[in-house]
Structure formats: C-alpha cells, structure tokens
Amino acid sequence: MPFSGEPIVQITDASIFQEDQTVLNNINLKIAKGEFVYLVGRTGSGKSSLLKTLYCDLPLHMGSIRICDFEIEKIKRKEVPMLRRKLGIVFQDFQLLPDRTIAENIFFVMKATGWKDKAKMKSRLADVLMKVGLGAVSNKMPHQLSGGEQQRVVIARALINEPAILIADEPTGNLDPEVSEGIFKTFEDINRSGTAILMATHDFKLIENYPKRTLTCGNGEVLDSAAQPVT
16 A cells, blocks of 8 residues: 655654663654554564653653654653644553443543543544444443453543554453454554554564564664665
C-alpha cells in the first residue's frame, strides 16, 4: 500500500536511554499515516524504551522525534496529556482497575482526557466496545472476562479519542496462540480504518503469517526491513 503526506512518526538522529544507559543509538526512521509496523528484538534490546520515549514516559535527551505533530524533545510537561490523547497505548498487562466495571474503567480514561458530556461518553463507550467485538460487557468486572477479552477492553480504551496511531507493547504476550490471532485481527481491522499501528512483539508466528514492515532492535541500533540496501 502506498503512503503519502507527512509521516505520523519521524525520528531523526535519536538516541534512547534507560536510566543512564544508552540502549539505542542514532535512530532515523519514519512511520507513515495508516502504516502497520512491527517492532522486534530480544528482551533488553530497547523496544519498550523506544515506545516509552514516543509517549513521553522516558525523556528524549539526544536527537528529535516528531509524533502526531508534537516535537518530543521540546514538549512541556503540561502538553504530554494532549499528546497522549492523540495516541492509543496498549499494554501487555492490561492495567485495568480491578474494582471497577468495564464501563467505569473506560469512563475513567474519558474523564482524564477531557470528556464531560455523559450522553456522548455512553455513545462512544458503546462504539469502541462494538469495534472490538465486546458489545455486552460494559457492566462486567475485569475478573469476569478472559485474558483475550480483557485485552480487547484495553484496545477499546486506547481507541476512545480516535488516535492517529496505536502503540502496542507485546499486546499478545500473555495470551494463547488462538486468542493472539484474534487480537491481531482486531488490530488489522483498526489499521484498515486508517489508524497507524506500531506493535512490539515476540510472536514470530504472527510475523510469519502476516508479514509487514519490521523494525528490529539489537546491538544498540534499529534495523528497518524497508531500508534500501546500499549499492
């Protein structure tokens, strides 16, 4: 699929740090609007640190990153919530509040990102749950859902503000292979609707079955499967 226009992510001469250690050096890459990209590499190779830098959980000390029209190296603390409204973030460990219903979990995020109109909130809740195939779970507690269903709720929560890009950190890491495939197909459906996806994964079966552009972290660098070889 051809992509055009301004990239949704542009990383220029960036180095990524975890505490005082440099984990990735001199990254230069772009992710187009609507693109689906895998991020792979061994544990400790810098995948999660790169993702955390994109959504400002880790500071950027060297180079520049532009994502959703925000310049990460210049971003002010008060602007970080505005950036995160344009991103959807999907974690491996769900991070659902166990003492609240699914609806309350999603309303919590809505209120934190500026939603106030209750009718619009209820309508959007129904929309995002239907999008992930969970139209009837809003009054259930997280523990009443399977792992796959909980991950779908997390994806629904990430879609609340119609993000330009979903950043997913090992979203199928705790799930059985069959469930993982269903979750992956949910991501593909979301991508087909125009949302870019950057997915960190260890699931090489998925990559083999559904090949896409792949960024590989290792030995302090990021290798891009789409890079043209030098001749």
